[in-house]
Amino acid sequence: MDITYRPQVSASAPGKVIIFGEHFVVYNSEAIIAAINRRCFGRAEFTGNLGVWIASDVEMKSNPYTIEHAAVRGEPSNKKLLEPLSTFCRHIIREYALDVGLKIYIKSELPIGVGLGSSAASCVMLSGILRSIIRLNHGEEISSTDRKWIYENALYGEQMIHNKSSGVDCYVSTYGGLVHFVGFTETTSIKSQPLPFFLINTRRSHETSELVSHVRRFSRNSSKRFEELTSDATAICSNGVKEMANGSLEEIGRLMTENHKLLREIGVSTKEIEKIIGICSRCGSLGAKITGAGGGGSVLVLARPETISAINGALKGLDLCLEAIKIEDRGLTLD
Numbered sequence: 001m002d003i004t005y006r007p008q009v010s011a012s013a014p015g016k017v018i019i020f021g022e023h024f025v026v027y028n029s030e031a032i033i034a035a036i037n038r039r040c041f042g043r044a045e046f047t048g049n050l051g052v053w054i055a056s057d058v059e060m061k062s063n064p065y066t067i068e069h070a071a072v073r074g075e076p077s078n079k080k081l082l083e084p085l086s087t088f089c090r091h092i093i094r095e096y097a098l099d100v101g102l103k104i105y106i107k108s109e110l111p112i113g114v115g116l117g118s119s120a121a122s123c124v125m126l127s128g129i130l131r132s133i134i135r136l137n138h139g140e141e142i143s144s145t146d147r148k149w150i151y152e153n154a155l156y157g158e159q160m161i162h163n164k165s166s167g168v169d170c171y172v173s174t175y176g177g178l179v180h181f182v183g184f185t186e187t188t189s190i191k192s193q194p195l196p197f198f199l200i201n202t203r204r205s206h207e208t209s210e211l212v213s214h215v216r217r218f219s220r221n222s223s224k225r226f227e228e229l230t231s232d233a234t235a236i237c238s239n240g241v242k243e244m245a246n247g248s249l250e251e252i253g254r255l256m257t258e259n260h261k262l263l264r265e266i267g268v269s270t271k272e273i274e275k276i277i278g279i280c281s282r283c284g285s286l287g288a289k290i291t292g293a294g295g296g297g298s299v300l301v302l303a304r305p306e307t308i309s310a311i312n313g314a315l316k317g318l319d320l321c322l323e324a325i326k327i328e329d330r331g332l333t334l335d
């Protein structure tokens with residue numbers, strides 16, 4: 001295939017939080033998700049040799065805990081993420097018969113395995129770089145056809161890492177903003193009042209695929225109850241959309257806590273997460289829940305400014321703290 005060689009191609013894509021509906025969205029329920037102001041950056045250089053070589057600071061800088069986690073499994077620290085990413089790039093290069101070799105450098109503000117969509121953001125960023133190499137001239141706008149291609153191919157890449165994936169992470173990382181996800185075609189963006197969100201990183205990384213399999217077993221063993229919980233999760237999403245537009249922060253917080261109860265029942269919470277959520281609630285947060293797959297990862301908290309120091313004070317005993325995040329309008333960007 002004919003391509004225009006440029007010295008290098010760069011892209012970046014945001015991570016995400018799931019505000020309502022994780023896990024249930026894998027079973028075609030809805031979800032409300034937001035891109036956040038933490039990104040994964042990538043720069044690709046063309047090389048004389050065919051093949052793909054990826055280097056990353058992902059674990060080293062952002063998440064020392066993943067090194068520990070990987071070491072326990074006897075694997076080099078970032079092999080688990082980087083191997084599927086280069087397999088994904090090689091696949092696209094083969095499919096489009098690109099006559100290129102690539103050296104790709106990844107820098108990320110997203111710790112791995114803590115529910116912030118680091119693998120999806122990496123796949124979206126790489127998919128953006130590959131689309132740019134295949135089709136775009138430097139500085140050219142990303143059309144809606146390009147963005148759809150980037151989303152679909154990133155999702156294919158993400159499924160190499162997590163097996164079954166609902167697509168929410170890749171969607172919001174590609175398109176940005178705050179969205180009500182009801183499958184690719186019916187997803188709409190939400191106009192919201194400002195939402196004072198905070199994250200607590202438990203520093204226990206999780207394996208999304210293991211937690212998704214755990215929930216699959218729950219859905220098979222307790223199918224009737226799972227149906228009820230899924231319909232509760234859908235109702236929470238519908239109410240969440242209304243409340244975000246013009247309702248009260250109290251109500252949004254209450255819905256978050258209700259959503260967390262469903263996640264606890266399907267078995268993706270931990271003792272530590274329950275302790276953290278208890279602390280937040282006693283110190284006056286409006287709501288708190290797991291965000292992402294659970295089993296560790298991050299807790300998403302909605303809290304008014306006047307309660308922050310009390311929450312942080314109480315979290316000190318666990319050596320944890322709140323980190324403010326903002327919803328990010330920009331999805332994938334090519335630089």
Ligand code: PMV
Nearest residue numbers: 023115117165166208292293
């Ligand atoms: O923890 P994360 O960032 O991998 O998010 C997983 C979200 C799930 O709903 C549990 C799975 C999915 O594919 O939507």
